[in-house]
Amino acid sequence: MKLDEFGLIRNLTSRVPTTGRHVVVGPTDDAAVLSIEPGEQVLVSTDTMVGGAHFLPETMAPFDIGYKAVAASISDIAAMGGEPRQVLVALGIPSDLEPVFLEALYDGVCDICSYFDCAVVGGDVVRTDGPLFVNTTVLGATSRPPLLRSGAKPGDVVFVTGQIGSSGAGLDFLLHPKLLIDPADGAVLKERHQRPKPQVTAGQILSLEGASSCDDISDGLASELNEIASASGVRLRIETARIPVHVAARNLGRLQGKDPLDYAWYGGEDYQLVGTASPFAFARILARAESMQIQVTQIGRVMQGDGVVAEFPDGTLDVITAKGYNHFPG
Amino acid sequence: MKLDEFGLIRNLTSRVPTTGRHVVVGPTDDAAVLSIEPGEQVLVSTDTMVGGAHFLPETMAPFDIGYKAVAASISDIAAMGGEPRQVLVALGIPSDLEPVFLEALYDGVCDICSYFDCAVVGGDVVRTDGPLFVNTTVLGATSRPPLLRSGAKPGDVVFVTGQIGSSGAGLDFLLHPKLLIDPADGAVLKERHQRPKPQVTAGQILSLEGASSCDDISDGLASELNEIASASGVRLRIETARIPVHVAARNLGRLQGKDPLDYAWYGGEDYQLVGTASPFAFARILARAESMQIQVTQIGRVMQGDGVVAEFPDGTLDVITAKGYNHFPG
Numbered sequence: 001m002k003l004d005e006f007g008l009i010r011n012l013t014s015r016v017p018t019t020g021r022h023v024v025v026g027p028t029d030d031a032a033v034l035s036i037e038p039g040e041q042v043l044v045s046t047d048t049m050v051g052g053a054h055f056l057p058e059t060m061a062p063f064d065i066g067y068k069a070v071a072a073s074i075s076d077i078a079a080m081g082g083e084p085r086q087v088l089v090a091l092g093i094p095s096d097l098e099p100v101f102l103e104a105l106y107d108g109v110c111d112i113c114s115y116f117d118c119a120v121v122g123g124d125v126v127r128t129d130g131p132l133f134v135n136t137t138v139l140g141a142t143s144r145p146p147l148l149r150s151g152a153k154p155g156d157v158v159f160v161t162g163q164i165g166s167s168g169a170g171l172d173f174l175l176h177p178k179l180l181i182d183p184a185d186g187a188v189l190k191e192r193h194q195r196p197k198p199q200v201t202a203g204q205i206l207s208l209e210g211a212s213s214c215d216d217i218s219d220g221l222a223s224e225l226n227e228i229a230s231a232s233g234v235r236l237r238i239e240t241a242r243i244p245v246h247v248a249a250r251n252l253g254r255l256q257g258k259d260p261l262d263y264a265w266y267g268g269e270d271y272q273l274v275g276t277a278s279p280f281a282f283a284r285i286l287a288r289a290e291s292m293q294i295q296v297t298q299i300g301r302v303m304q305g306d307g308v309v310a311e312f313p314d315g316t317l318d319v320i321t322a323k324g325y326n327h328f329p330g
Numbered sequence: 331m332k333l334d335e336f337g338l339i340r341n342l343t344s345r346v347p348t349t350g351r352h353v354v355v356g357p358t359d360d361a362a363v364l365s366i367e368p369g370e371q372v373l374v375s376t377d378t379m380v381g382g383a384h385f386l387p388e389t390m391a392p393f394d395i396g397y398k399a400v401a402a403s404i405s406d407i408a409a410m411g412g413e414p415r416q417v418l419v420a421l422g423i424p425s426d427l428e429p430v431f432l433e434a435l436y437d438g439v440c441d442i443c444s445y446f447d448c449a450v451v452g453g454d455v456v457r458t459d460g461p462l463f464v465n466t467t468v469l470g471a472t473s474r475p476p477l478l479r480s481g482a483k484p485g486d487v488v489f490v491t492g493q494i495g496s497s498g499a500g501l502d503f504l505l506h507p508k509l510l511i512d513p514a515d516g517a518v519l520k521e522r523h524q525r526p527k528p529q530v531t532a533g534q535i536l537s538l539e540g541a542s543s544c545d546d547i548s549d550g551l552a553s554e555l556n557e558i559a560s561a562s563g564v565r566l567r568i569e570t571a572r573i574p575v576h577v578a579a580r581n582l583g584r585l586q587g588k589d590p591l592d593y594a595w596y597g598g599e600d601y602q603l604v605g606t607a608s609p610f611a612f613a614r615i616l617a618r619a620e621s622m623q624i625q626v627t628q629i630g631r632v633m634q635g636d637g638v639v640a641e642f643p644d645g646t647l648d649v650i651t652a653k654g655y656n657h658f659p660g
Contacts, residue, residue, distance in 0.1 A: 126383060129460055
């Protein structure tokens with residue numbers, strides 16, 4: 001099957017939703033044309049995944065690569081409290097990549113775009129002599145003040161949504177598939193690593209109820225907490241016993257002789273949200289999240305100072321640095 | 331000099347403009363937050379360049395790579411008649427690439443962003459085992475109906491802006507630097523290939539005066555004309571003698587024993603605009619363009635039918651297919 005660039009783009013584009021309520025012109029012209037409701041602001045974020053660094057054949061199927069590339073960008077919109085709406089996908093493809101691989105990748109793009117009612121409004125396909133790369137740009141909108149990293153204030157509560165560490169544990173399991181892990185745990189961990197769910201609804205609740213800061217957990221809790229502490233000029237004091245490490249990650253940690261907390265601190269790619277809120281706002285957040293069956297857990301407090309300090313169950317304290325997952329290991 | 335990902339991004343971001351009239355939050359958070367004027371629509375386009383395919387060390391300096399990657403995306407906004415405003419830059423960098431290379435690349439990004447008053451509001455830097463790649467996404471806006479490829483009507487005039495073929499000829503010259511070409515011609519051709527100027531003002535004139543279709547010349551005149559013919563369901567009849575092939579490209583063609591017209595048909599990357607307009611609208615376009623010292627040249631007519639037909643000076647006719655510059659040579 002020989003495909004030129006235009007034929008390939010047409011084939012891939014036919015597999016994904018390309019229209020939507022705010023799409024005036026989709027991927028048929030030089031640029032997409034998008035509408036915005038009065039009072040809304042535009043949100044935009046871009047993210048790149050490269051074969052070898054962000055995924056391996058044994059950890060991610062083609063479908064997962066497409067799904068997760070878009071998920072990572074949608075998560076950035078979620079962290080601002082916005083509604084994701086449109087996606088652009090740019091692919092760099094090795095010459096020996098089969099069309100069926102790209103079709104599966106686009107089916108993954110379609111899956112998450114359909115879930116979040118996003119339209120694919122543009123893209124690009126180029127050849128590369130190197131590994132596959134996938135760049136995704138997501139546009140969204142919000143009519144509320146966006147959630148920033150910089151609004152945490154002393155006295156605020158520090159919280160996370162959902163349960164974390166499961167994506168990092170999932171990667172560990174995928175790289176060690178012979179581990180004798182409970183099959184149910186294994187299935188959950190794989191799913192969490194390969195197809196994480198961006199927390200769009202949670203972000204909107206945080207924004208609606210006035211959280212003071214927010215970040216999505218892409219590089220690990222340690223890294224994101226340090227981002228908030230640094231941007232806000234505060235210290236975050238975390239009680240490690242309160243961190244909702246996913247039970248399957250706890251089980252894997254025991255099996256591997258690793259501290260399960262490390263999956264949460266440094267594993268990254270959970271795409272849950274971490275943030276801060278005044279105690280009053282946090283009470284409202286908890287109530288509304290509970291009504292939507294979204295877990296929100298207080299893990300600490302904002303204090304005057306700087307950095308991130310962890311308090312362990314035995315009372316010892318430790319400074320947690322931002323050595324979360326970093327694509328430039330030092 | 332060792333840089334981690336965050337340090338590298340901070341260093342590169344410090345080299346480019348990151349604020350602007352429509353930037354509420356720049357590249358400091360999970361997503362950028364942008365404002366839009368009442369009545370405006372958002373335009374967005376993405377473009378990717380890969381080392382080996384789109385540039386070689388002998389054809390493009392690091393500065394040029396950054397400049398041209400952004401220029402290609404701005405040109406898409408120009409082709410819609412819009413105003414470019416914000417840029418996101420995602421880089422995939424080989425591990426042996428020197429920081430000074432990336433700094434020069436970002437200086438090129440800065441140069442064109444400053445020229446068009448665009449802010450860099452986001453980006454990503456990842457490692458790759460393959461060649462350097464640069465993905466650029468440009469956002470713009472327009473309060474007028476966007477220029478599409480699909481509005482050409484029989485009876486309309488076909489026109490191009492500026493002079494074309496010079497980027498393709500520039501590439502030919504850069505790949506054959508020992509050609510005994512007039513140094514002034516050589517300098518112009520190099521400039522046209524390495525630092526093409528997107529036709530933002532021309533696009534706005536076309537939109538204001540009611541051009542019926544428009545496309546930017548990224549893949550060559552043959553390819554773009556076929557795009558318009560196909561999207562509009564019309565035939566475009568082109569008089570080849572009227573095509574404003576740049577004089578330096580004509581000179582190089584003679585020297586190389588090549589038909590200079592081929593640089594225009596198939597060279598691509600001129601980033602001039604090609605379009606159609608009713609005779610009345612074309613008269614207005616010509617008048618306004620002249621007042622802005624922008625060259626606009628009629629090259630043919632829109633007819634009923636399909637495809638692109640070229641009429642040569644000797645009266646012979648030829649069907650011109652879309653074999654413009656294509657990154658998947660067949």
